[in-house]
Amino acid sequence: xxxxxxxxxxxxxxxxxxxQVNELTALAQRNNWSVEAVFCEKVSGAKKNTERKxxxxxxxxxxxxxxxxxxxxxxxxxxxxxxxxxxxIEQFNKLGISLFIQNYGIETLTESGEVNPMSQFLITIxxxxxxxxxxxxxxxxxxxxxxxxxxxxxxxxxxxxxxxxEAMREQYxxxxxxxxxxxxxxxxxxxxHTSINTIRKCQSLIEK
Numbered sequence: 727x728x729x730x731x732x733x734x735x736x737x738x739x740x741x742x743x744x745x746q747v748n749e750l751t752a753l754a755q756r757n758n759w760s761v762e763a764v765f766c767e768k769v770s771g772a773k774k775n776t777e778r779k780x781x782x783x784x785x786x787x788x789x790x791x792x793x794x795x796x797x798x799x800x801x802x803x804x805x806x807x808x809x810x811x812x813x814x815i816e817q818f819n820k821l822g823i824s825l826f827i828q829n830y831g832i833e834t835l836t837e838s839g840e841v842n843p844m845s846q847f848l849i850t851i852x853x854x855x856x857x858x859x860x861x862x863x864x865x866x867x868x869x870x871x872x873x874x875x876x877x878x879x880x881x882x883x884x885x886x887x888x889x890x891x892e893a894m895r896e897q898y899x900x901x902x903x904x905x906x907x908x909x910x911x912x913x914x915x916x917x918x919h920t921s922i923n924t925i926r927k928c929q930s931l932i933e934k
Contacts, residue, residue, distance in 0.1 A: 728759045730795040730826075733784055734766045735803045741768070746799045753797065753828060763787055774918075775810050776899045785814065788823055795833075797826045801852050808854050809917060815849065891931055901928045 732754070734746035743766045754761050765787070767780035775781055781804075788796060796818065798804050804825070805811045815834055818825055824835035830852075832845040895902060901924075904914045911925045918925075 728757070728794045729762050729792065730754060730759045730797055731784060731788055731793050732761060732764045733781075733796055733798050733803065734764070735780075736768050737770050739768050743768075746803065749799055750797045750828065759795065759797075762791060762793060770806075774807070774900045775805070775813060776903075777896075778805075781805075781814070785817060788818070789821060793823055795824045795826055797828065799828045801827050801830075801849060808850070812850065815846075894927065895931055898924065898928045901925055902932060905929055905932060 732747060732750045734743035734750070736743045736746075747764055747766065751761060753759075763784075765780050765784040767778060769778055769780075784796070787793070801811065804814060815825055819834060819841055822835070822839050824833045824839075826833045827849070830848070832842070832848060834842055834845050834849065836842050898920065901914055901918055901920055904917065905911075905925070905928060909917075911922050911929070914920070914925050915922050
């Protein structure tokens with residue numbers, strides 16, 4: 727019998743993940759899968775994996791309890807950032823854990839535990855489409871800000887405001903991790919979509 731974990735996520739506190747859990751529980755019953763644990767979080771899927779406590783707990787759990795499969799209703803429940811999603815899937819692949827995505831009816835591993843190349847290809851495309859949608863939303867917001875400023879509006883931090891070192895380390899934990907691995911500023915910027923100036927500030931934190 728497959729031993730599985732259910733993972734559900736919603737973006738805001740006013741949303742509820744009960745529907746996701748109920749659908750995946752019913753799916754497990756139909757397939758005779760044993761649900762060993764359920765992990766739910768209310769957090770933006772655009773956040774880095776290191777900032778998502780329930781996701782981290784779930785990854786630790788599946789490693790410690792010999793879980794065969796993790797089930798989500800949609801790939802976006804795992805995350806909206808292409809790099810972050812693929813990072814989690816790669817961890818699962820190495821551990822022999824299959825990710826089941828309900829709305830597409832696909833799994834990342836075959837029954838024999840091998841990586842399913844077709845599902846991996848599809849997942850990469852779907853995750854990239856989600857990333858592009860986020861980028862378009864961000865660009866529309868930036869366009870709105872520019873229009874607001876052009877009409878005399880003021881945006882941004884108050885004069886004299888400076889983010890604390892501790893806040894910087896928490897917000898840019900992934901960038902700092904990559905810097906410590908010796909990855910160049912330009913490549914880190916491409917991976918995380920963080921500006922090179924901000925990454926330089928992160929570099930100065932490491933040197934303190």
